[in-house]
Amino acid sequence: MRLLEAKKLGDLAAALQAAGYRVIAPVEDGGVVRLREWQPGERIVTDAFAVNSAKDFLLPRSEAIARYRIEGNDFEAQDVPVEAPKTALLCVRPCDAASLAAMDTVFNWDYADEFYNARRAATTVITLGCTTADEHCFCTSAGGAPDATAGADAVLRPADGGTRLVLETFGEKGEALAAAAGALLAEGDAQIDPPAEVPARFDAAAVTAWLRENFESPLWQQVSLACLGCGACAYACPTCHCFDIQDEGNRKEAVRYRNWDTCGLTLFTAHAGGHNPRADQSARWRQRVMHKFAYFPERFGMLACTGCGRCGRLCPAGMAISETCAAIDREAKAAKR
């Protein structure tokens, strides 16, 4: 076993930084735990969940996709270099790593998105196994587990009561990481701590089956009444990838940006002519649930939810997709009786 003393996590971050990685890690920031670029000396938080997801570093909330120089009525395209620094996502969670399968699929299923792919190729994912969970966690209901390794290049498993971390690597990126860690790693034995207990909250297969038959159901109104349509759930979601394209410009230059967007917002589907296919918030909340648990599985053979629970932690109205799914599961079971 390759072991790292837990108190040397900061040293690992420093070693990675010295090896040329931009290190992204959960740190205290403005009163919350946030994934952002680690600065020397900062404590990496291992006992709480970051409010934002790893998505932020693969699909930034705003990025330039085209740039023009303008002269009078003429314009000329400028190069748009892809910003893809070599990055280590250190101590993200198994539910973050699991989300990459959905993201990789969307950005490559037909046309390939070079902005996403360049960052993805430059990113090494090091998860920290979960030994605790909170009331919002539901990875086990979304095909994941607190000690899952899907999507990770390396995992750190807490051991010996959290005093050590056992490093396991997968593939070249993982090995490069271990090489960068160098002497911080020691061979030895340790007792891996038991993974967190994450109780099952719903049966995802039953939810998917119910969704396929229930586009029209009174349940949609009931479960969405509290929704403010703020979009916080989507912005925190590791798999929500929908975006808008908007231009900003003046008489000298124009920049075309891709910005996060979400089906929860009224204008998302509004036609210029006034027609809006999803006219009320229940239709928009239904789309969010349908997309993650029915359409994405139908199209790509996987859920677009990893059970990270961020949406529920953040929702100002106290809603949670896990609760909607649990309600659907109950409805499906009641219908069978």
Next chain:
Amino acid sequence: MSGNLYSPTLMRIAEARDEAPDVRTLRLEFANPAERERFFAKYRVGMFGLYGLPGAGESTFCVASPPTRTEYIECTFRRVGRVTAALQDREVGQTITFRGPYGNAFPIDAWKGRSIVFVAGGIALPPVRSVIWNVLDRRDEFGRVTIVYGARTVADLVYKHELAAWAKRDDVDLVTTVDPGGETPDWKGKIGFVPAVLEETAPASAGAVAVVCGPPIMIKFTLPVLTKLGFAPADVYTTLENRMKCGVGKCGRCNVGSLYVCKDGPVFTLEQLKDLPHGDM
């Protein structure tokens, strides 16, 4: 594929025509001949593109000209917002941006020997017009061609010159109509709503396909008429006009059920649409 997926090509405005109040057609030529070749190698009728102006943004319209006319493309659109206003304010000789062609196409090669009934309303003639042109450019390959087109008023009819040209052809049956109250004193066409005029025209459905584009309310009342006339759902084609941004199956905006209208559409048969969530269209 590699390279910036969202990087458009440049088009020069060769011609601009006003079709109706706030509706204009732009004839566009590729600034780069290699881009023209790349476009026409892929373009089939029904596909769409994103037309844009740096600083204003991009909008999604059909390509209103057919693959049988390979010197240019045309788009016809109404001025409704920031991008469409910016595009309409461009002058002949100036450039705009274009990405495409995207999406699927009308399978017109599979229609050889069959009669075709075109039904369109208002600003929805452009996507149908490219198919009409394509069929008329290959006239011998198809049976009877019937066109039923209506708008709210005479002024709102688009492509007036082409309507006049089609009316003169003896290998095209053209019926034009305007909504009651939308007629002018010298209006020679029908007065009535498209579905009713279609029913009265009663084109034969045997061996025929129908292409229908129009506002949701027109579609809603036209489809039962087609059914009554004997058109099978698999022989009725329409386009979905969901809002789009990327055009390439990423941004998620045009999803209807598990489909991406930008990739799986915009062309669908009634047969395909019947299993989709209509609340998302």
